[in-house]
Amino acid sequence: MFCTKALSFLFSLSAFASAKTGDPGFCQPGYQLAWVTFDFNKNWTPINAGDYVTDIGFGFTITARPSEDGVTGGGPRIYDSNAVGGLDPDLEVKLGNLLIVQQADSEEPNDNRKGGSIVFHFEEATDIYSVQLVDTEETTRVITFSEAGRVSEEAETVPDGGVQDFLVNKKGIDKMKIKFTASGAIGNLKMCIPECKN
Ligand SMILES: [Ca+2]
Numbered sequence: 001m002f003c004t005k006a007l008s009f010l011f012s013l014s015a016f017a018s019a020k021t022g023d024p025g026f027c028q029p030g031y032q033l034a035w036v037t038f039d040f041n042k043n044w045t046p047i048n049a050g051d052y053v054t055d056i057g058f059g060f061t062i063t064a065r066p067s068e069d070g071v072t073g074g075g076p077r078i079y080d081s082n083a084v085g086g087l088d089p090d091l092e093v094k095l096g097n098l099l100i101v102q103q104a105d106s107e108e109p110n111d112n113r114k115g116g117s118i119v120f121h122f123e124e125a126t127d128i129y130s131v132q133l134v135d136t137e138e139t140t141r142v143i144t145f146s147e148a149g150r151v152s153e154e155a156e157t158v159p160d161g162g163v164q165d166f167l168v169n170k171k172g173i174d175k176m177k178i179k180f181t182a183s184g185a186i187g188n189l190k191m192c193i194p195e196c197k198n
């Protein structure tokens, strides 16, 4: 399992995230709340718009399963929300890279109008604070799997061009599935990662 020492950038963001969420006590002792984005992998190699990602090295792998009209490159595709003039202006929310389920009839990145699922598979049971949802338009479900079982919750609809942190607030998650009915994207995950032992 990676730890926070190697993640000074995430580390500083995580302090900001804690301050912003006002919940510094969420993680257990020896763990720190980290704001994991999809802009760089663990080796600080930039992740590019249009890439399909399955493992960026932060303690989980990602898979994507499109519903009708979508495609998967194994994992979700990257949409650069800082760009302008992309295929879906609703996703140009200036939050760096977003994860999307790719629509089949577009060569350029575009989230599938008929939705699909993005699933995070955690290497170790992980405490998840929140997941950031963008432009979901219709019903989105956040489904978590842990030793305690499966919990499926409905996230509030995020309007065109909107951004919302969905509060997951659950411990010991093995797997988390975000199920979009229509369009939608994921901006970040706030999760607990261990501090390094010397
Ligand atoms: Ca779209």
Ligand SMILES: [Ca+2]
Pocket: 090, 135, 137, 159, 160, 161, 183
């Ligand atoms: Ca939209």
